[in-house]
Amino acid sequence: MKRKKIRIRNVDPEVFTHKGLFDEGCYGSECEDDCCVYGCDVDYESLKLIYKHRDLIEPLIKTRIEECFLTELTRDNDYVGGAYRETATRDSDGLCKLHLVGKKGCSLFYLWAARGLPKTMVPTICRVYPITWHRGRLFVDRPLKRACKARERKPKGVKEVPSIFDTQSKEVLALFDLRHPGEKTFAELRLQALKRRKA
Numbered sequence: 001m002k003r004k005k006i007r008i009r010n011v012d013p014e015v016f017t018h019k020g021l022f023d024e025g026c027y028g029s030e031c032e033d034d035c036c037v038y039g040c041d042v043d044y045e046s047l048k049l050i051y052k053h054r055d056l057i058e059p060l061i062k063t064r065i066e067e068c069f070l071t072e073l074t075r076d077n078d079y080v081g082g083a084y085r086e087t088a089t090r091d092s093d094g095l096c097k098l099h100l101v102g103k104k105g106c107s108l109f110y111l112w113a114a115r116g117l118p119k120t121m122v123p124t125i126c127r128v129y130p131i132t133w134h135r136g137r138l139f140v141d142r143p144l145k146r147a148c149k150a151r152e153r154k155p156k157g158v159k160e161v162p163s164i165f166d167t168q169s170k171e172v173l174a175l176f177d178l179r180h181p182g183e184k185t186f187a188e189l190r191l192q193a194l195k196r197r198k199a
């Protein structure tokens, strides 16, 4: 069954103008997965897959899935599947309990990239960060961590680096729906924001 997208009605122009996760993104930066200290909200659809594949996840995070959540399931239509659970963080390193132990990277991203598990197991927020959303609005999360690639200086001699939308567009388009009759598409909004910035 086709996964339902999250409805967006308004996009903050900064999404199209702020520096993105350029070059190799998070992996090519000094950042030690700093945004994983917040934990994350796991969409119900992702949650079901996490439980389904717990046998592969638990050895990577060295804990039981039951220990990974701070909250119970909360109903909320802002999440895929109509509900979410918030993850807990580990005492040993301060990172989300779904993060790999002792190395860089998330267990869910790892299992998608290295073992071919469905990408939909990765929570929406973790696929589009540092873009985030709330009640129909898409925007850049604040404050960005100091070491975040999106705050890194442009390499010497490079005039411009891609925006957050440019580097995250594949995920944004897969997960969000900007469907409202008579309104602009993501491409048109992007053009408008870039024109305004130049003016």
Ligand code: SF4
Pocket: 035, 036, 038, 039, 040, 087, 096, 097, 098, 099, 100, 105, 106, 107, 108, 109, 123, 126
């Ligand atoms: S699910 Fe993965 S990417 Fe998301 S906060 Fe947790 S460790 Fe980080």
Ligand code: SF4
Pocket: 021, 025, 026, 029, 031, 032, 033, 034, 035, 036, 129, 130, 145, 147, 148, 149, 150
């Ligand atoms: S803080 Fe920025 S660079 Fe670091 S993992 Fe998060 S999005 Fe990537």
